[in-house]
Amino acid sequence: MMDESIDEVVIPVNPVTTETVVGKTRRFSSLHTMEILFLTVSILNLLATVGLTVYRLYVVISSDPKSADFTFCILLLVNAAFCVFYVIHGLVRERIYELYALIAALVAVVIYCVVEYSVNAEGRTTVKLIRLIAACVLVPLNIGLAVAVAREFGFLEFRIVGASAAFQYMYRQAALFSCLLKFDLNVNFSFIVLALQDGTNLSVLEVVTLATGLPYSLLWVIMGWVAMRKELQWLIWVFAVLSILTPAYVIYKIVFIYNQDFTAIQSNLKVIEFASLAVGALSLIVRFVLLCELVVVYRNFGKGLKQRAFGDDSSESTGLLAGLKKERSYNT
Template sequence: MRVQHSTLASVEEALRAQVSGVKEQRLPETRRAHVASSMEDHRPIVPQNSDTSDQPLPNLQPRHQELIPTPFGPIKPWAELPWPIKTYFFLAIISLLCVLGLTISNLVQQSNEDSTVSLIQLIGVVFCIYYVTRGILQENRQELIVFVLSILLEMIRSIVNFSVLSKDVKPDIQPRFIVILLVGLFHVVCALSLVLGQNMMAFRVGGALESLQLQYNMLSLCFSLLTFDLQAQLCLTVLVLFSGLYKISAPHTIILVIGLVWAFLKVTIGILAIIKELKPLVWIFLLQNLPEVAYLVYLLYKVVVDWGSGGSYTLEAAAVTGSFISVVIKSVLFWSLYRVYRSFGQGLRERMFSSYGRIDS
C-alpha cells in the first residue's frame, strides 16, 4: 500500500509539472495577442467632442482681391480700399476740382505775370488729380510725394501773396487764405500717412522674388518720372510763351508749339517701350530727349543774357528753377530706364499685364 501511495504521489507531481510548463509556454503567446489587439484598436486616446460641427472654420480666402489691369500697370479694386482711404480720396478729388474751378475763373482777371502763374497752377492741379488717383489705387509713393510737394508749394504761394497785400484788402482775402491753409495741411498729413504706410503692391505683382519686386519698383518709378517730365515741359513752355520772359519771334513760337506735341509723343513712346519691353523704342525715346536738353541749355543762356531787363527777377528765377528741375528729372529717368532696360524679358511684363498681378501665376 505504501508503494502504491508513493507511486501515485510521484505521478501527481509529474502531472503538475507538465501543467505548469504548458502554462508558462502559453503565457507569452497570450501577452503577444493582447498587445496585438491593443495595437489594432483604433479608438482615439482623447475622446472627441461631438459638437465640432458647431466650431467656426478657418478663413482660407485670399487676403487681397485680384488686381485690375490698366495701361499704366495693375491697380487695386475699389472694393478693397478701406473706408478712410475712400473718404480721403473723395475729399481730395473734390478739393482739387474746386481749386481747378477757381483757377480757371481767375485767369481772365489777372495781369500777364499772374495769369502765367495761374496757368502753371492749372497744369499742376490737373496732374495732381492724376497723382492722387494713381498714388492711392496703385500705392505709388513717389507720386504721392509729388502731390504733397505741390500742395506745399500752393500753401507757400498763398502765404507770400497774402503777406504782400495791403491792409485794406486782407480782411476780404483772409477767410479764403485760412481755408487754403487748413485744407492744404489736411492733405499733407493724410498723404504723408499713405506714403509712410505699408506698401504691398510690389509683393503682389512680383511675388516673393526680390528681383521682380525691385524691377517693379524701377518700372513704377519710370512711369512717374515720365509724367513729371511731361509736366515740367508743359510748365516751361507756358512760362516762355505767355510770361514775356523775353521777346520771341514767330519761328520760335512755332518751335515751342511743336515742342508741346513732341513732349506728348515722347512720353507715349516711352510708355510703349516700357510696357512692350521694346529695346528699339527705348533708344528712340533717348534720342527724342536730345532736342529738349539742347533747348534747356538755350533757355538758360537767354535768361542769363537778359537777366533783370524787365525789372522783375521772378520769372527769371522761375525759368532757372524749372530748367534745373527738368534736368534732374531727366537724369533720374535715364538712370531708372537703364535699370528697366536691363530687366527686359525676365517675366515682369507677364506678371503685370498678363496675370494681372496674381501671386500664384
C-alpha cells in the first residue's frame, strides 16, 4: 500500500521527459513560467540580432562585398546559430554549462557591437545603432534569466542518474566536457570566419581554410562526444592526438597577425585583426580547459556512468524517496 501511494504521488499523469537520440530530455510542456520567459526573451533577442544582421549583410553584398562588415555579419550569424542551440538544448537537457556558454556568447556579441560601432566610425549606420541598442537592452535581461533558470536545474539529472552523489558528479563532468566541445567548436568556427578579411573576395588560402577547417573542427568534436559517451579509450587517444592541430594553426595565425605592420592596414580591417587575436587567445584557453576536463572524464570510464546515464538500463527509480520533493515541484 505504501509503495502504491508513493507511485501515485511521484509519477506524473503527463510524462515530463522523453527519450531522444541524445538521451532523456524534458518536454516543452514541462517548462516552468521562468523557463518559458527565458526561452521567449532569448528567441526575441536572437531574432532581432539575426534580422538586423541579415539586412546589413544584404546591403554589404549589394554595395561593398569586399567590406570587413561582411566578415562580421557572418560572424554574428554563426554565433547566433550556436546561441539557438545553447538555449534550446541547454533548457530541455538542463545543461547548466551550456547556459553559461550562452552567456559568454551573448557578452561577446555585445562587446563586438560596442567596439565595432565605436572604432569603425566610417562604417556607422542606423542599422548598426539599432542593433547595438537592442543588444544592450535585451542581453542583460537574457543573462539574468539564464542565471535564474540555471539555478533551478537538477530534476533531469536526478531522473537520469538517481540520488547517488558519485554518479551525479560523473554526470556533471561529462556534461561539462560535452559543453566544452560545443563551445570549442563555436570559438573555432568564429576564428575561421575571421580569416575572411576581404569579404566575398576569397584567396586560395581562405578557401582552403574554410574547406578543411570547418569540417575538421566538426568531425573532431563529434569524435570526442562519441568517445565520451561510448567510453572508447582508443578513440580518446586519437582525439587527444588530433587536438594539437587546431592550436598549432591558431598560434601560427596569431604570430602572423602580430608581426604585421598595423599602420599599413585600413581601420576597418584592424578591427578584424584585433578580433582574430582575441578569439585566437580564447580558442587556446578553451582547448586547454577541454583537454584538462578530458582527463577527468577519462578517469571516470568503467565506473558505471555509461550504463546509468547513456545505456538502455539507466534507472529512474534510484533514490526516488530522496527526490520526492523535486519531483512534486515539477508536477504542480
